[in-house]
Amino acid sequence: MTTVSLELVQPKPQALFFQAMANPVRMQILNLLREKGSLNVTQICAGLGMEQTHVSHNLRCLAFCGLVTASRAGKSRVYSINAETVLPLLKIVDVHLRKYAANLLTCEGLER
Amino acid sequence: MTTVSLELVQPKPQALFFQAMANPVRMQILNLLREKGSLNVTQICAGLGMEQTHVSHNLRCLAFCGLVTASRAGKSRVYSINAETVLPLLKIVDVHLRKYAANLLTCEGLER
DNA sequence: ATGTCATATGACAACTGTGTCACTTGAGCT
DNA sequence: AGCTCAAGTGACACAGTTGTCATATGACAT
Known part of the structure; x- marks a missing residue:
């Protein structure tokens, strides 16, 4: 049974969207891309000091x-950030973190 | 004493922020508050058809x-959304979901 | 076609978050 | 005080995500 909402907001895909960003590795990748523009997998691995497999999994x-x-660009595969969605999002979060970063780091249940 | 970071973005608190939103129940609570304004725990439970304990845990x-x-308001405790951060954030996500909702629902690794 | 570089995929153990249990705290009443 | 309603806390099993292993695919060169 599904509870249909009037405004048709679907909490499941919303939650999944945030889940996709809720990982330090994926955040590091996004931050790197936002800073340096387009990069291939090798460059991302080098930039973050991580294994290729791990990076590829998260890029997927x-x-x-x-x-x-x-x-594609020859042998390489070049990744770019979705500027329309991710950039404004991260700006809002950056502001929020100025107040709440310490809290988030100690919120039990969200211990990473 | 604030740790002011110029380019120093910290992926951990960022990820934790998104983790806090990466849960269908917490998203439902936020959507309800964004639609109906301030509510107490009992009203939220009724609105979502959920146990009080479960709701309280996520509100915390x-x-x-x-x-x-x-x-506080008498015996009750009234919750309101952080409009400054959450409302613009959800607007951006709503737009993104028009394109990618289907993908998110089938992204393996994010199966809920 | 074979070799090699660049990246993707599949599988699985270990860790993490979630939801439910029983219980406690807090506020207002008589 | 004691009672009752409202909400918060602690603990634990299950299910989900993460990261690492070995392996597979794709592209270019010789």
Whole structure:
């Protein structure tokens, strides 16, 4: 049984959207792309000091959810941030964190 | 004493922020508050058809992370949404979901 | 076609979050 | 005080996500 809402807000995809961003590795990737523009997987691995497999797994998630876009360039695959959605989002969060970063880091249940 | 970061973006609190929103119940609470304004716990429970304990647990998280604010009113405790942060955020996400909702629902690794 | 570089995929153990239980605290009443 | 309604807390099992392993695919060059 599904509870149909009037405004047709669907909490499930909303939650999944945030879940896609709720990971330090994926956030690091997004921050790197937002700072440096388009990068391939090797550059991202180097920039973050991480294994290729790990980065690829997380890029797959980011791309599938529309947070980054991908395109081939020879042997490489170049990833760019979805500027329309992610940039304004991160700006809002940055402001929020100036007040609440300390709280978030100690919120039990969200211990990473 | 604030840790002011110029380019120093901290992925951990960022990820935790999104983690706080990455839950269907917490999203439902936020959507309800955004639609109906301030509500107490009993009203939220009734509105969502959920147990009080469950709702309280999630409200605690939301309040601690600064996504909602709380205040006493007699026996009740009234919760309101953090309009400054949450409303613009959800607007951006709503737009994104028009394109990517289907993807998010089938993104493996994010199966809820 | 074979080699090699660049990246993606599949599977699985370990850790983390979620939801439910029983219980406690707090506020207002008589 | 004791009673009752309103909401918060602690603990634990289950289910979900994460990161690492080994392996597979794709593209370019010789």
